[in-house]
Amino acid sequence: MTISETQRKILEVGKKEFLDKGFKDASLRKIVAEAGFTKGAFYGYYPDKAALFEALVSEAADGLVSMFKNAQEAHFELISDDKTANSRELSTEYLRYFINYVYDNFEEFKLVICCSEGTKYANYIHDLVELDVERTEKYYQMLREKGKIEGTVSHELHHMITSAYFTAAFETVVHDMPREQALGYIEELAIFFNSGWDGLLRLL
Numbered sequence: 001m002t003i004s005e006t007q008r009k010i011l012e013v014g015k016k017e018f019l020d021k022g023f024k025d026a027s028l029r030k031i032v033a034e035a036g037f038t039k040g041a042f043y044g045y046y047p048d049k050a051a052l053f054e055a056l057v058s059e060a061a062d063g064l065v066s067m068f069k070n071a072q073e074a075h076f077e078l079i080s081d082d083k084t085a086n087s088r089e090l091s092t093e094y095l096r097y098f099i100n101y102v103y104d105n106f107e108e109f110k111l112v113i114c115c116s117e118g119t120k121y122a123n124y125i126h127d128l129v130e131l132d133v134e135r136t137e138k139y140y141q142m143l144r145e146k147g148k149i150e151g152t153v154s155h156e157l158h159h160m161i162t163s164a165y166f167t168a169a170f171e172t173v174v175h176d177m178p179r180e181q182a183l184g185y186i187e188e189l190a191i192f193f194n195s196g197w198d199g200l201l202r203l204l
Helices: 005-027 027-033 037-042 048-078 083-106 106-113 124-145 155-172 181-200
Strands: none
Touching: 005 027, 005 037, 005 048, 005 106, 027 037, 027 048, 048 083, 048 106, 048 124, 083 106, 083 155, 083 181, 106 155, 124 155, 155 181
């Protein structure tokens, strides 16, 4: 979508203000003044500060959610292909893909993970965890029915492990890791969590 020079300037200044102050403490008055426009000009594009924040992050944030859904569907396809033993390797492969996507949109995810309190993205990691746990439990149930998995894990423990995993992965953003360092970090992270899962649930 083509945007006007006025809108581009508002987005540029808004991103800087949100990154500096976070959504709650960001000043709409300052954004408008620094962009060199009136509030009336701003309201011609966005009804409020929250809409500006959403305009900055929604494409990247929603894109990652769609990618997670596609990854989950790919795991279900392993069942029909009789390749469920490859589930952990597939998860690690997608993790690499996700981290590169995050780094391709680093400032947007910095806003979501570190600056979104007061917006609908404040619970972004939690929402990803909920999505992952719900779909993974359905996947495990299907594996159990086919005799493709051994072991059990409670819903509560599953949720806590997944929450720890996602939080750890996004620490790359919180700590502003360079991309290459982040890619090495998530390889180690995957080994650690996959080893733990293998101790709880054995995929056949």
